[in-house]
Amino acid sequence: MKAVVMAGGEGSRLRPLTIRRPKPMVPIAGKPVMEHILNLLKRHGITEVIVTVQYLASSIEDYFGSGSHFGMRITYSREDVPLGTAGSVKNAEDHLTEPFLVISGDALTDYDLTDIINYHNEKKSMATLLLAHVHNPLEYGVIITNEDGHITQFLEKPSWGEVFSDTINTGIYVLDPKIFTYFEKNKPFDFSQELFPMMLKQGDPIYGYVAPKGYWCDVGNLSEYMRANADVLTGQVEAEIPAKNIGNHIWCEEGVEIAEDAQLYGPIYLGRDSKVRSGAIIHGPSTIGTYTIIDARAQVDRSIVWNNSYIGERSELRGAIVGSSTNIKSKAVMFEGSVIGDNSIIQDGAIIQPNVKIWPDKEVEAGAVVNTSIIWGSQGRRSLFSRFGVTGLVNVDLTPEFATKLGAAYGGILPKGAVVCLNRDSHRTSRMIKRGINAGMPSTGINVHDINQVPIPVARYFIRNTEAVGGVHVSVSPYDQRVVDIKIFDQHGLDINKTTERKIENLFFREDFRRVYLDEIGAIEVLSNTDVIGLYMEGFNKVVNREVIRRRKYQLVVDYTHGSTTQMLPDIFSSLGCEVIVLNTSKDDVSHSRSPDELSKDMQRLATISSALHTDMGIRIDPSGERIWLVDDRGRTLDGMKLLAVMSNLFLRQHHNGTIAAPVTAPSALQHLARRYDGYILHTKVLPHALMTAASREGVVLVGDGRGGFVFPSLQPAFDGMLAIAKLLELLAIFETRLSEVVDDLPAYYMSSTSVTCPWEHKGKVMRILSEQYRERRAKPIDGIKIDLGSEWVLVLPDADSPLFHVFAESVSTEQAQALAEKYARVVSGLQQ
Numbered sequence: 001m002k003a004v005v006m007a008g009g010e011g012s013r014l015r016p017l018t019i020r021r022p023k024p025m026v027p028i029a030g031k032p033v034m035e036h037i038l039n040l041l042k043r044h045g046i047t048e049v050i051v052t053v054q055y056l057a058s059s060i061e062d063y064f065g066s067g068s069h070f071g072m073r074i075t076y077s078r079e080d081v082p083l084g085t086a087g088s089v090k091n092a093e094d095h096l097t098e099p100f101l102v103i104s105g106d107a108l109t110d111y112d113l114t115d116i117i118n119y120h121n122e123k124k125s126m127a128t129l130l131l132a133h134v135h136n137p138l139e140y141g142v143i144i145t146n147e148d149g150h151i152t153q154f155l156e157k158p159s160w161g162e163v164f165s166d167t168i169n170t171g172i173y174v175l176d177p178k179i180f181t182y183f184e185k186n187k188p189f190d191f192s193q194e195l196f197p198m199m200l201k202q203g204d205p206i207y208g209y210v211a212p213k214g215y216w217c218d219v220g221n222l223s224e225y226m227r228a229n230a231d232v233l234t235g236q237v238e239a240e241i242p243a244k245n246i247g248n249h250i251w252c253e254e255g256v257e258i259a260e261d262a263q264l265y266g267p268i269y270l271g272r273d274s275k276v277r278s279g280a281i282i283h284g285p286s287t288i289g290t291y292t293i294i295d296a297r298a299q300v301d302r303s304i305v306w307n308n309s310y311i312g313e314r315s316e317l318r319g320a321i322v323g324s325s326t327n328i329k330s331k332a333v334m335f336e337g338s339v340i341g342d343n344s345i346i347q348d349g350a351i352i353q354p355n356v357k358i359w360p361d362k363e364v365e366a367g368a369v370v371n372t373s374i375i376w377g378s379q380g381r382r383s384l385f386s387r388f389g390v391t392g393l394v395n396v397d398l399t400p401e402f403a404t405k406l407g408a409a410y411g412g413i414l415p416k417g418a419v420v421c422l423n424r425d426s427h428r429t430s431r432m433i434k435r436g437i438n439a440g441m442p443s444t445g446i447n448v449h450d451i452n453q454v455p456i457p458v459a460r461y462f463i464r465n466t467e468a469v470g471g472v473h474v475s476v477s478p479y480d481q482r483v484v485d486i487k488i489f490d491q492h493g494l495d496i497n498k499t500t501e502r503k504i505e506n507l508f509f510r511e512d513f514r515r516v517y518l519d520e521i522g523a524i525e526v527l528s529n530t531d532v533i534g535l536y537m538e539g540f541n542k543v544v545n546r547e548v549i550r551r552r553k554y555q556l557v558v559d560y561t562h563g564s565t566t567q568m569l570p571d572i573f574s575s576l577g578c579e580v581i582v583l584n585t586s587k588d589d590v591s592h593s594r595s596p597d598e599l600s601k602d603m604q605r606l607a608t609i610s611s612a613l614h615t616d617m618g619i620r621i622d623p624s625g626e627r628i629w630l631v632d633d634r635g636r637t638l639d640g641m642k643l644l645a646v647m648s649n650l651f652l653r654q655h656h657n658g659t660i661a662a663p664v665t666a667p668s669a670l671q672h673l674a675r676r677y678d679g680y681i682l683h684t685k686v687l688p689h690a691l692m693t694a695a696s697r698e699g700v701v702l703v704g705d706g707r708g709g710f711v712f713p714s715l716q717p718a719f720d721g722m723l724a725i726a727k728l729l730e731l732l733a734i735f736e737t738r739l740s741e742v743v744d745d746l747p748a749y750y751m752s753s754t755s756v757t758c759p760w761e762h763k764g765k766v767m768r769i770l771s772e773q774y775r776e777r778r779a780k781p782i783d784g785i786k787i788d789l790g791s792e793w794v795l796v797l798p799d800a801d802s803p804l805f806h807v808f809a810e811s812v813s814t815e816q817a818q819a820l821a822e823k824y825a826r827v828v829s830g831l832q833q
Contacts, residue, residue, distance in 0.1 A: 001117060002096060003046045004089050006171075007034055007105035008054030008079055013221040016341035016359045017323060022056045024105040025063065026225065027306065029232040029269050029287060030242045030253065032063065033219055034105040038070055039240050041103070044113040047072045050095050051105065052088040054079040060105075084190040085171075086183060093180050102173040102191075104218070108228045110238035111172065111214035120174035123149065125207045127179060127199060130172035132216050143167050145208040154197050167208070170216050222321065222339060229304055230285035233267035243269060249284065262294075271307065289324070293396075295482075303334075310396045312348070320352070323360065327396050345397075349757065349803065367759050367803025384505040386801040387687055389487040389495070391477065394429045398484050400436040407440025407472075409508035410488060413500070414469055416445035416520060421471040421489075423451050423459040425564060425623055430474040433484055437472055442522030444514045450526040455564045455625025457720035458536040460493030464716060465535060470496070478622055481593035493718055495689045533568055540572075543714045544726045545734075550577035552733040555615040557631075559583040559606055561594075563623030565722060572722065576729065581613060603629060603637045611635035617739050619725055626719040627708035630728075632739040644704040645669050645746050646739070647724070650731040651702045652677035658701040661694035664782045665795060665808050666706055667749040685783040686797065692717050752817035753808045755799075756825045758832055763798050766805065766831045770796055787824075792816070794824045 011023025018026065024034035041049065049072055053060050057078055067074030077092040089102060099120065101113065111130060120128035129151065131143055144153040144167070169192055182198055183189040199206050215237035217228045232239045233249065243251035249266030255273035258264065263281045271290035276282065279297040286300050289307035294300060296313045303317040311317065312330040320334035323342040328334065331349045338352040341360035346352065348366045357373040364370055384390055390406060392398040414420070422438055424430040441448050449468060451459060456473055463471045469491045477483035488496050488504070496504075507513065516522075556573070558580050560566045566585050573580045583606070594602060602620065610618030610631045618631030630638045630646075638646065648660045648670050659680040662670055666683070674681045684694045688705065695703045695717035703711035709719040712727060732739060758766060770785045771778065779786040784797030784806075792811040799806060805828045809821035 001046055001099065001101060002048045002050065003041050003101040003103060004092060004096070005034065005037060005041075005049055005051045005103055005105040006085060006088060007051050007060055008057075008082065008088055009104075009106045010055045011106065014219070014225060016339060016357055017222075017225070017321065019360050020056070020342055021059055022053075022106075023219070025056075025059050026106070026219065027287075027289070028108060028219075028225075028229050029239065029251070030271055030290075031240070033108055033228075034060065034064075035070070036108055036239050037103060037105050038064075038067075038072060040110060040113065041101075042071060044117075046101065046113070049073070050075045050077055050092040052077045052079065052092065054082055054088070082188065083186070084188040084194075086179075086189040086191045086195045087185075087187060089191075090180055090183065090185050090189070093177070093185070096177050096180075099174060099176050102171075102175060104171040107171065107216065107218045108232070108237060108239070109170070109172070109214065109216040111170075111211050111216065113172075115211065116172070116209045117174055119149075119207070119209045123205065123207045125174070125205045126176045127196065127204070127206045128174045129196070129206070129208050130170050131167050131208045131210045132170050132214075133210070134168050143169055143208055145210075149207045149209065151196070151200060151206050151208045154192065154200065167210065171218070222337070226302075226304060226319075226321070229269075229287050230267070230302075233269055233285045233287070241269065243271075253290070277313075295330075306342075310393065312393075327393070329366070365760055365803070366801075367757060369759065384508055385501045388477070388485045391483060391485045393482050394433070394484045398433055398486070400432060403433045403436025403486075404440040405508060405511070405513075406486065406504075407437035408444055408513040409440075409504050410437075410470070410472070411441040411444030411446040411522075412507045412512075412514045413503045414444075414446055416514075416516060417447065417522075418469045419447045419449055419467050421449045421451050421459060421463050421466075421468045423456070423471065423473045424453055425475040426453055426562070427476045429476055429484055433486065434472075434474045437474070437486075438524060442524060443516070445516040445520045445522055447522045448524045450524060451532045452526070452529055453564050453567075454529065454532055454536075455568065455722065456487070457625050457716070457718060457722060458533060458568070460489060460718040461536045461539060461716050462493075462532050463489055463491065464493035465539075473624075475624055477593055478624070479593060479595070483593075493716060494692050497689065529567070537568075539715050540723060540726070543712065543723070544576075545730050546576055548733045549726070549729045552577075552729070554578045554617075554729055555580075555613070557581045557583065557606060557610045557613065557615050557618040559602065559618070559620040560585045561620065561623050562586055563621065563625060565621055565623075565625045568625075569621070569722060569725075572726065576726065578729070581609070581615070583609070599629075603631065607631040607635045607637055621721045621725070622708075625721050628710075628721045628724050629708050630739070632743055634740045636740070636743065638743065640705075640707040641667055641749075641751065642743065642746070643708060644706050645673065645749075646742050647702060647704055647710060647728065649673050649742055649746060650728070650735070652679040653735065654731060655679070655701040657699075659697070659699040661691065661697065661700050661703040661711075663691065663706055664784070664786060665753075665797070666704075667751055667810055668793075669747040669749040672747040683782050687800065688719070690783075692719070749810060750812065750814045750817045751808065751810045752814065752821040753806060754821045754825050756805050756807065756828045758798075758803055758805050758828065760803050762832045763803070763805075766828055767796075767798065769831050770827075789820075792820060794820055796824060796828060 007024040009023040011018035025032045116130050145151050219225050219228050231237050243253045251269045253272040256270045257275045259278040262276045265283045267284040269287040274288050274292045276294045277296040280294045281299045283301040287304045292305050292309045294311045298311045299316045301318045303320045305322040306324040308325045309322050310327045314331045315328050316333045319336035321339045325343045326340050327345045329348045332346045334352045335354040337355040340358045343361050345363040350364045351369045353371050362374050424434040471489040473487045477485050490496050562584050606618040620629040656678050659682050661682040663686040664683045670681045684690045691703050695711045695713045710724040712723050774787045777787050779788045786795045795808040797806045807821045807825045809817045811817040811820050
């Protein structure tokens, strides 16, 4: 016997899941629902199938093909316009010369088809309908049969007042080809609403077969879809699960990785090469698709996640559905009944309220609370650039194709034939992204100088002193190994300004890239590290007094953090006559990222080693060579602000009437030091670009960011950790003092900081009200709102990239500074109401 599988349904009640796929292609436990139907047919010896298709027909045809891979022979019958259930089957009339089975391709069932076929033959029926008992018959056709099984009455989708039975039509029929005589071809016609009532009226033999056992679910809406997945995993329906049961009803395909401390409570389905990271918790029934990642400490409860999606760290899914290639970022929450369409992004900390539907290709910004469904429009990324450049999760936000587009967008705003330098750190992630950029730029006529893997200060210096008009540096984030940062530089080696960022963003999102003819395609030249580093060292040696440092004969412990400075700093220390104990010098493909806790442990270890060996100081330089952390000769760890005060003290002693540029968050101790040495403090915005720009101001001798970053205008207006080390050693030698003595000489100061969440839409209101309420006490506006309280101050600073406010406070004691910061954090929270 042949079967007709009806697969033309749009699945409108399953939207947004069916925006880009027909309902029969919706996956259940690793397979499209229609594949489960074909497996059922095959189990009952039916291998010749006609599939009727209409909505997104190619999706079905491409997946199933001729059927040979499934052990079947499949023929397709296409409808140009919807013809109804009977009309679509009549299109295949030429293939149906004997009794045949009709079954829906978008319902899930395990009924014994052999039994209904035998029943049909025994009754010599023209049409036999497989019937089922359901709790709520309102969405189905209700049917009454007599004792012999002959159908006596139909009612299609009744109201409760019309319900006279709980026996419904499952859409599974065995039919005789004679039924085709009742209606014409290419005209809409329906089995249950037109054909069967007509046959009943004519007195034709039409029977209903109530199966004694079996499962049936029409997967008609989102809750039924979730139920069908759960029922497959719990064994309530006989269906093939393409995975191995590893125990406790946890099904795993090949390549699945589960962290040792992850907690899984079945039933759970894990698709091929999916990953469950450390501390993640999954409660069943849940289905996780192929290549999907459940990141550290995420919680998934009774939810379905489709293929190639990412569930971020500490995010929560509770009874939710996530489509394909969708990113749920860190700490986002999805509540019961919420659905996210394909290729969407839910940013950090966003909350999707119960039953909210997000259509495909949408982005929900960080911290947003979504109460209503988002259907029209696409926000896209709020912006391409953040304070760290272009940044995102590798192979989630930042993919090779994204990198190629970014390279083409950057190249497209530059003159044809211009030169751009490309640089990266040693991690293979950065190599992949850099090569994507390297492919995009020549396509726009830009020549690429590949300067390999040099520290960022070296790359900046090389760019500003050669013919290059810009540069790109790719590195793994120092804070999170899953994140890649892409920094773009201008012709001076500085971070590009906002105007240039907007030009790149406009071209990137418009995708109107310049494509040059073949003889204008840019060249790619790999430069020698010796030449690149040599140019930098020429400038470095001109601004460092090596003789005075050599006479001091420093003993140091240096943590290289596996960074790119390992190829330079050993030679620099040797030339300066320093005796160095080294840590973490390998440049192999290791993670450069450190969490705050890990960084604290690194510094404790550095302090322990430095103290035990009685060295002059312990130094940690970040992998990019831009920032340093210090331990003094008494084993004390210096935080970023303390280090800024130390460097300011030394530089103002050397440069009387000099100016130190520092962020508006810097402590008042800098002002005291400036008065002591007849110098000046220039406060700037906190962003790196503002600090580097300040280095070009007249009289500025040093710029510090309060986080271990220093700019020395005598060499270049860019952060340079290597030069910071050399200048610190030089000044300590000149003044014949030890680092601990400089620390002890600093004015006392007490600071505290905290953060408070605030939705993007409330940020402007909070800033306006704060400005109005504290107008009389407000300090000169530089960055955020700084409130002068006499012997203490508070700064309320909106975060540029996240739905946050940062609150900084300085007072006469640590306790009072903390109390002040917490007080104004409560003020900011209250103003959001």
